[in-house]
Amino acid sequence: MESFDGIYLDLSQEPGKCRFAENGFGWKPSAGETYTLDAGNIAGAQWSRAAKGYEVKILHRDSSVIQLDGFAQEDFDRLSKIFKNWYNTNLDHKEHALRGWNWGKGEFGKAELAFNVQNRPAFEIPYSEILNTNLAGKNEVAVEFIMPTTGETGTKENLGGARGKGKKTGAGKDQLVEMRFYIPGLASVTKDEPGSEEEGEAKSGSEEGGGGKKRKKETEEHNAANIFYDTLMQKADIGEVAGDTYATFLDVLHLTPRGRFDIDMFETSFRLRGKTYDYKIQYETIKKCMFLPKPDELHNMICIALDPPLRQGQTKYPFLVMQFKKDEEITLDLNMTEEVAKEKYGGKLLLHYEQPLYHVVTQVFRGLAGKKINQPAKDFMSHHGQHGIKCSIKASEGFLYCLEKAFMFVPKPATYIAFDSIISITFSRVGGAVSASRTFDITVHGKNGQGDNQFSNINREEQKPLEEFFKLKNLRVKNEMDDDGGALLAAALRDPDMASSDDEVVAARADRGSADEDDESTDEDFKSDSESDVAEEYDSAHESSGSDSDAEGAASDKEMTERPKKKAKTGN
Structure with missing residues (x-):
């Protein structure tokens, strides 16, 4: 020894x-x-x-x-x-290259990708450390590395490129998370045509008119970056065999990251396949699944919290936000045996689905990822009988949902605020007399330096339902709406024109966003039929939103001209 x-x-x-x-x-x-x-x-x-x-x-x-x-x-x-x-x-x-050049030649070995400078390796990348790769441009390939699951040293999770996939990355305080290769030009790919090589040799004159088959080797020119990308996908075992997929959902609209993706569900991970980017996400990174009915009564949203978040260049996406039409149905047969469904997944998965698409996607994620589905609190309902309240974060419009133990704002910027991280909530009015009488703001003050989050332009009719819900959840509430504001609110409520304009429910523009997420109390059994229906907005919704704001502006001008007269009469 x-x-x-x-x-x-x-x-x-x-x-x-x-x-x-x-x-x-x-x-x-x-x-x-x-x-x-x-x-x-x-x-x-x-x-x-x-x-x-x-x-x-x-x-x-x-x-x-x-x-x-x-x-x-x-x-x-x-x-x-x-x-x-x-x-x-x-x-x-083996001698390494020490020149410090940033150009060289990529060589795919059995266990790692080597970047060679003057036939010497400058650095090597083990395939086991690669999480994903994407074509970031026409001639650019992005390589994303696996994030460590723990920062502790001396543990099995932290020591193990030899013990597990991607564990070396947790060794240091600083971590390389992405590398990009610029690969210009074209590369040749040789392909064999079908046919017998012996026949080709025996009948070499077949091209001039003979009838025999000849096996030819054709050289095709392809983008070098694409060849590099395809080879790395194969070597790093990023793409999985199609036969291993349990289910596939095609052309699913994602608000975050923006675009339409095909979703392939595997045993331990799922993959988003888009036109430009592909993402492979492990189920163990899913911290929460939420079902959020949209107040337009046409669409439903499914939010999936990820930790560590999804990365696209410098942008992080802690949330996946999907949107489905309420009336879109699907027939799906899972690619698994009945024994596997019962023994491994405890009967949470059905082998055959014939239900609305959003319901099937939610059930499959619930079964494969082992996460329960969070839904809006049953104790809260808006003035219009919906779970979501239309409001804004700065200039971005969206919907605020009251869950059992947290607030959730979607779609952009998607924001999650747990109730136990809140010090207090302040009701206030911002703006002129007319706008203040129609809407109000709430500011959520966070603990431990988490900062404040302000939700603006909330319809005045939502104040009472929110106050009752906050009281039920034992949240501290401070009301900064003064008496004059209350008088303006009462006057606005008596105005029939203003009241009628607020009764319209306008679909907010679909935007994109992402947010952080904590553990949330979940519903054991997800039953979509018992929830409010939600759906995706159409382009016409943008016009209706604009016309609505114009109507509000007109009403505002009318109110500004009439109000001084009312004050003059009371003075006399």
Whole structure:
């Protein structure tokens, strides 16, 4: 047995003791679990200069890479004998490129992608660390790395590129989350045409008029970035086999991230396939699912909270927001056996669905991800009998929902506020006399420096339902609406023209957004039929929204001209 102290496994922050024996090697930290590898799983080894000294990179037969860093230069001869005598493999000495160039050649190996400069590797990317890849442009490929599930050191979750997919990324305080490659030009792809190669040789004159088949090799020019993208998808095992999908939903409208995506549901993850971007998302990153009926009575929204959030360049999406038409139905047969549905998913999934699309999508997510469905609180209903209240965050219009333990604002910017993180809620009026009499604002003050969130332009008729709900949830409420404002509100309520204009329910413009999410009390059984129906708005809704605002402006001008006369009469 040969032993080495002060060795780091897979970029771990804490060193350990590494021991080599004829049947394999093991690594044991001062605190944590021991890692071992059998000699039969060692496919190769490399020696190179690294961060903490010299590194031995062991190639696993399952195409993963184990890194042992911290060796001294004089250990090379000793380790060479170990690998040659005990593991029947050579310890190859590899020199890295030190020029610092940002251009070179990408080489796809068995276990990692190498970026070579002058035929020397500048850096390597293990396929096990790659979460996703996308075509960010015509000649640009974005590579996204797996986010760590924990920041602790010395744990199994944190040490293990050799132990699990993508665990090396949690080794340091700072983490590389994305890298982009610019790949210009075209590349040649050789394809064989069907036919017999022997027939082609026997009848070489077939092209001039012979009847025999000849196998030809055709070279086609393709975008080099596309070839790089397709190869990386295959090597990193990002795309999954179509036969493994349990269900597929086509052309689903997403408000966040914006666009239409096909949804492929797998055993441990689901994939969003769009025209430009593809996303692969693990079910374990789903923290909450919410069903939100939209007040236009035409659409329903499904919100899925993700932690860590979905990334697209510098933009993070902690929320997926999908929108479905209420009356759109689907017939779906899940690609799984009845035994799997009962044993693994506890009967939460049906093998056959013939229901509204939003209901089927919700049920499938509920079953595969193991998350219950949160719905708006049954104790709250708006003045118009809906679960959502039309309001704004700054200039963005949307809908505010009162859940059992939180507020949820969608679609842009989607904002989640848990009740237990709220210090108090303030009712106030902002604006001139007329606008203040028609609408009001609520400001939610957060704990622990979370800041304030203001929801503006809420219809005056929603004040009483909100106050009653806040009282029921034991939330502190401060009312800054003065007596003059109350008198204006009473006058506005007596105005028949103003009252009638507010009775219209106008669909807000569909926007995009994302937000953070906490645990929320959930409904055990999701029954969409018992909920208010919701749906997606049409383009005509934008016109109606504009005309509505014009009508409000006209009413406002009329009120401004008439009100001084009323005050003059009371003075006399």
